[in-house]
Amino acid sequence: MFPDQFLFGVEVLLNGLMAGVLYALVALGFVLIFKASGIFNYAQGVMALFAALTLVGIMDGQVPFSHLINALFGTDVHHFGWHVPAFAAILLAMAVMVGLAWIVQYFIFRHLVGQEPIILFMATIGLAYFMEGFGDMMWGSEIKKLDVGIPQGGSFWIEEATAFLGGSNFYGFFIDQLDIVAAVVAIILVVLLVAFAQYTKQGRAMRAVADDHQAALSVGISLSFIWVLVWSLAGFVALVAGIMWGAKSGVQFSLSLIALKALPVLMLGGFTSIPGAIVGGLIVGVGEKLFEFLIGAPFLGGATENWFAYMLALVFLVFRPQGLFGEKIIERV
Amino acid sequence: MFDQAESFVTADGRTIGAVMMEMKNITLRFGGVVAIKDISFDVREGEIRAIIGPNGAGKSSMLNVISGFYHPQEGEVWYKGARRPEMKPFEVARQGIARTFQNIALFEGMSVLDNVMTGRLNHMKSGILSQAIWYGKAEREETENRAVVERVIDFLEIQHIRKTPVSRLPYGLKKRVELARALAADPKLLLLDEPMAGMNVEEKEDMSRFILDVNDEFGTTIVLIEHDMGVVMDLSDRVVVMDYGKKIGDGPPDEVRNNQAVIDAYLGVAHD
Numbered sequence: 024m025f026p027d028q029f030l031f032g033v034e035v036l037l038n039g040l041m042a043g044v045l046y047a048l049v050a051l052g053f054v055l056i057f058k059a060s061g062i063f064n065y066a067q068g069v070m071a072l073f074a075a076l077t078l079v080g081i082m083d084g085q086v087p088f089s090h091l092i093n094a095l096f097g098t099d100v101h102h103f104g105w106h107v108p109a110f111a112a113i114l115l116a117m118a119v120m121v122g123l124a125w126i127v128q129y130f131i132f133r134h135l136v137g138q139e140p141i142i143l144f145m146a147t148i149g150l151a152y153f154m155e156g157f158g159d160m161m162w163g164s165e166i167k168k169l170d171v172g173i174p175q176g177g178s179f180w181i182e183e184a185t186a187f188l189g190g191s192n193f194y195g196f197f198i199d200q201l202d203i204v205a206a207v208v209a210i211i212l213v214v215l216l217v218a219f220a221q222y223t224k225q226g227r228a229m230r231a232v233a234d235d236h237q238a239a240l241s242v243g244i245s246l247s248f249i250w251v252l253v254w255s256l257a258g259f260v261a262l263v264a265g266i267m268w269g270a271k272s273g274v275q276f277s278l279s280l281i282a283l284k285a286l287p288v289l290m291l292g293g294f295t296s297i298p299g300a301i302v303g304g305l306i307v308g309v310g311e312k313l314f315e316f317l318i319g320a321p322f323l324g325g326a327t328e329n330w331f332a333y334m335l336a337l338v339f340l341v342f343r344p345q346g347l348f349g350e351k352i353i354e355r356v
Numbered sequence: 357m358f359d360q361a362e363s364f365v366t367a368d369g370r371t372i373g374a375v376m377m378e379m380k381n382i383t384l385r386f387g388g389v390v391a392i393k394d395i396s397f398d399v400r401e402g403e404i405r406a407i408i409g410p411n412g413a414g415k416s417s418m419l420n421v422i423s424g425f426y427h428p429q430e431g432e433v434w435y436k437g438a439r440r441p442e443m444k445p446f447e448v449a450r451q452g453i454a455r456t457f458q459n460i461a462l463f464e465g466m467s468v469l470d471n472v473m474t475g476r477l478n479h480m481k482s483g484i485l486s487q488a489i490w491y492g493k494a495e496r497e498e499t500e501n502r503a504v505v506e507r508v509i510d511f512l513e514i515q516h517i518r519k520t521p522v523s524r525l526p527y528g529l530k531k532r533v534e535l536a537r538a539l540a541a542d543p544k545l546l547l548l549d550e551p552m553a554g555m556n557v558e559e560k561e562d563m564s565r566f567i568l569d570v571n572d573e574f575g576t577t578i579v580l581i582e583h584d585m586g587v588v589m590d591l592s593d594r595v596v597v598m599d600y601g602k603k604i605g606d607g608p609p610d611e612v613r614n615n616q617a618v619i620d621a622y623l624g625v626a627h628d
Contacts, residue, residue: 230463231466231474241454243450243478245444
């Protein structure tokens with residue numbers, strides 16, 4: 024019915040959308056913190072990694088800092104010997120992320136209020152590498168399998184339902200069930216975040232802080248509290264992103280590098296826009312898959328996925344520096 | 357001049373309450389620059405207290421000391437009969453002291469209604485979890501606070517712009533929205549930093565009327581900074597005059613107007 028090439032292109036597009044959802048999830052964490060505090064949090068990717076490591080560690084009943092403990096005391100402990108159910112482990116991991124948000128605020132950013140953005144940025148780079156090393160020390164550096172019960176592998180239902188499109192020798196679309204779950208979770212997450220920001224007291228305070236610090240103080244909002252809240256939310260988003268990435272490709276340290284794909288996403292979507300992060304993520308996901316399929320693989324020898332997003336972002340920076348949804352930069356003279 | 361605990365009646369027949377806030381020997385320095393030099397004055401319940409002075413006299417700094425944005429190196433702030441420890445601005449706000457800013461500090465991206473609602477944040481007690489799931493108490497609170505906000509909006513006659521994003525409003529209306537947000541907090545003490553700066557005559561008259569009405573209807577104590585001498589003399593019950601960080605006059609408008617030091621410093625040499 025349709026030429027195979029076309030159908031394959033559609034499948035590539037769908038997979039691109041799903042990959043884009045994961046980029047969007049990480050980008051969302053960046054946007055939350057940037058909006059509320061003007062801090063560009065380089066550590067967002069590492070937070071996702073740290074959250075996933077913690078989740079696996081808790082589920083498997085791993086002893087935190089076991090290498091350190093064993094080296095110091097000559098013991099040989101590795102596991103508590105219990106397994107924590109996924110749901111409880113996710114709640115515990117979330118509690119750890121809230122604790123982390125509190126530590127980050129009280130030990131780092133409280134002392135840097137009013138500093139130049141570049142200094143705040145450098146602080147987050149320091150934080151990123153500290154957390155990477157700390158995560159390593161706490162949970163070990165080997166690649167771990169994360170299984171919280173999300174279905175994985177191709178969806179036969181979709182494959183069968185679409186097989187007729189291409190006639191007899193077509194196998195139907197291959198779409199990973201995990202990607203579908205990720206997309207659904209991402210949509211729910213965004214709806215929840217927007218509802219929280221729009222309709223609750225703390226959400227209103229959060230938006231107020233994002234808009235004007237001085238005015239926020241004058242109506243009695245504690246900036247420290249809001250920043251802990253925002254870092255906690257970013258930690259929550261990081262946990263969700265970490266679960267999805269981790270379930271897809273195992274919990275490993277390259278996760279923090281994949282997360283840097285969120286940078287071009289932010290340049291497209293704008294650093295201050297939640298819908299921008301979502302749309303930017305989808306554009307990058309679809310764009311890099313389609314580019315690879317249409318131009319990269321046939322003409323450029325492939326492997327364009329590594330740099331396509333950054334190229335796209337560069338083009339955007341030249342022609343629309345505020346991104347698709349960012350606030351327009353107007354200089355008044 | 358008057359007994360601290362006693363109320364008294366002003367020249368134009370208004371009754372002013374006991375001392376609510378007292379600034380004692382406040383000195384504020386920025387590096388080597390002395391912004392406020394050993395100033396003391398008090399604010400009585402229910403009065404409109406003006407702080408006037410030429411540019412750079414330290415008026416805004418004084419307001420910032422009261423609202424906790426600046427911390428004086430020397431001196432004490434007494435509020436409701438107790439010495440106030442050094443507080444952050446949000447803690448001061450939670451004590452029932454609301455303020456507006458000289459250069460307007462509104463949440464530009466939000467609607468007028470949302471801006472005024474932020475004034476109610478300290479009156480919402482329900483915790484973060486019940487807020488997150490919008491559980492009973494949180495919803496009731498939202499409705500109650502919304503009612504208060506609507507009253508304030510009616511009072512200041514800004515119903516027609518309730519849903520308008522603040523960034524689209526003209527300057528005069530922004531000033532009024534800022535006043536609305538401060539009023540929504542139901543403050544004991546309202547600090548107004550040049551509420552009429554940059555306004556035309558008509559807008560100034562409106563704002564004067566609102567300030568008097570607020571004081572009249574809610575009994576809110578008001579401390580205001582203003583350049584326009586005429587406005588200050590009409591509005592205020594008592595006036596503090598500052599010049600180069602020092603207090604050079606304090607008293608009812610008529611008395612201050614005839615004070616030679618004030619005439620020299622503030623009005624320049626008299627020309628009649």
